[in-house]
Amino acid sequence: MEKRVIFRGWWLPALLIAPQVFISAVFFFYPAGQAVWQSLFIPDPFGLSSQYVGLANFEFLLSDKFYRASFVTTAVFSILVTLCSMIPALFLAVMADRLIKGSGVYRTLLIWPYAVAPAIAGVLWLFMFNTRVGVVSWYLGQLGYDWNHVLNGGEAMGLVVVASAWGRISYNFLFFFAALQAVPRSVIEAAAIDGARFWRRFWTIVLPLLSPTTFFLLVVNIVYSFFETFGVIHTITSGGPQQSTTVLVYKVFSDGFVGQDLGSSSAQSVILLFVVGLLTIVQFKFVEKRVHY
């Protein structure tokens, strides 16, 4: 039953894919190629001279035990951000979906945080958890818990995870909510008539039907946590205390834009590119098999 459109000649298909190819070339292949090229040099910041060093930038990085440790930090951070942004989003979407009246208001309110820029979200959370004037840290103090993310690595990690995940909950909510609306009512009603309670219907019918959306969000959120979280980390912890929140992308940013070490920064982006590429392939190969379209 599959429909195929057969184009005669090559110019029409070429024309149709040209805009996408053009955009990919300008915004992806060209900069990625530049990064690969620059990763072979140690340039001075002003671009006055450049030493060809072959793979020495990679050697320098991979022999650094702090850089290797930041792979583990990144894995922990990404898993936590993905879970903390997807599970609450799904929960909120299911709850909002059950509403008959006023769901529009909830929806709007739940989408708002997405409009907050990452750096501002970072400052916001930093204020709430400020060890001296923070509202939350004050309450924790009342409960006898001494909050100090300035020296406690675990607490610092928790804080950057929450700050990074918070805005994403809105984004994920939007997708989950739309997907829930698309679940056929008739299937749900049939199950209800058969006596299945809400949570049973959710686990056996709704969740499997949401799997394409869940998979899409999983990929997108992992990519987000790998690439777009340096603003939050920069404002909250600058990678500290010690190296407990130095994830790979933050190191790319700080070595390149604070340290002016463009060679190392480029090499790190190349490594990051490979890691995320690999991860995406793994996701499509193994996780996608469990997705029902």
Added chain:
Amino acid sequence: MKKSLIGALAASTLLSPVAAMAQTEVQFWHAFTGRLGELVAAQVEEFNASQSDYVVVQSHKGNYSETLNAGIAAFRAGEQPHILMVFEVGTASMMAAGGAVRPVHEVMAESGATFDSDAYIGAVKGYYTSTDGDMLSLPFNSSTPVLWVNRDAMAAAGVDPDTDLSTWQNVGATLDALKAGGEECPLVTAWQSWIHLENFSAYHDVPFASQDNGFAGLDTELMLNGEAQVAHLTAMGEWARDGKFIYTGRRNEGGANFRSGECALFTESSAGYAGISSEAEFDFDVRPLPYWEGVGNAPQNTIIGGASLWVMEGHEADEYKGAGEFLSFLSSSDVQAAWHQNTGYLPITSEAGEATRAAGFYEANPGTDVAVIQMTMNEPTSNSKGLRLGSFDQIRGIIDEELEGIWSGDKTAQEAMDSAKERGDALLRRFEMANR
């Protein structure tokens, strides 16, 4: 506020091209906002009004790191300003960029503006001069760390506010007394690496790095794991463990704790004066930075933090003449004295310091001369001239991480500093390679 901003924008975008037809335009990029930004704008305005050949256009480009980045990016695009403000940490990078900057002594000689490099305070000038004694950039805002004392908090804990705090030995005893007297935050600091390692080393006349702290060559190695530094950090680590030293963060977060009256002692830049004097609702003192009695040649002299002005390459001769005139105006005694009194930054010329003293400013504002005295008390040695290390912004980041290891009790001071040396040296080797 908004109106004046729009006005300023309109003025700078609409009026300056018109003016530029008759006058030579000089671009000046800096990192100051708020009160400091207003003061810089006022200086520029005064210069523009004082003559009719040149017009200086000042623009704010973000914080220190962002301003340096903007300058570098602009240079790569061929759009660099004439004058760029660079913080002291970026000095080595600028000095290594021979083709991108024009040394200030050359600019001054070519422009024929009044310039006497001996007029500048030695400890300030030393940071920005080559080993041959030529001034490469113009010192602009310089400060040095001092000890701030909350006299009310001392009294509340039953400690005599006039206790001698000139040595760390005495400070240690005072911290014990403060803690015993119920003070929750006896000591707090800002800029830990700058104060407790970089200035500590200079003040005790022990090397921070080999090759005269990097002044004599790029093949320098960190020496911050020396006996004196480790002993100091060990003591600080013990104070941190006992709750006598409270760690608040890598930058100047501790300032908020001190200004609110929460903490008794605070090691911070002399330029903290503006903020503390306007916010503190308690009686405070400025004291010289403490030193360890009997360690090194303490007290030698402390070194500076802050920024200097660099002249960038690639402009026309008459524009350099304008830049020279402007820099000469900035160093003039009246401008400097006003700057020093308004901001708490050091006067960069001895003459400006004298003028301030003669005007009775120090008597009216006790403690404002502590920093000047502390910096100029001795002729700087090779250990106390300053630091000139490549990638130093990143190295400070490494030092911050390792210090956090000490404060949290995860590492001994020796382990932390050995690790800082190893990691920092790797970056220094990269910098050496990049600038070969």
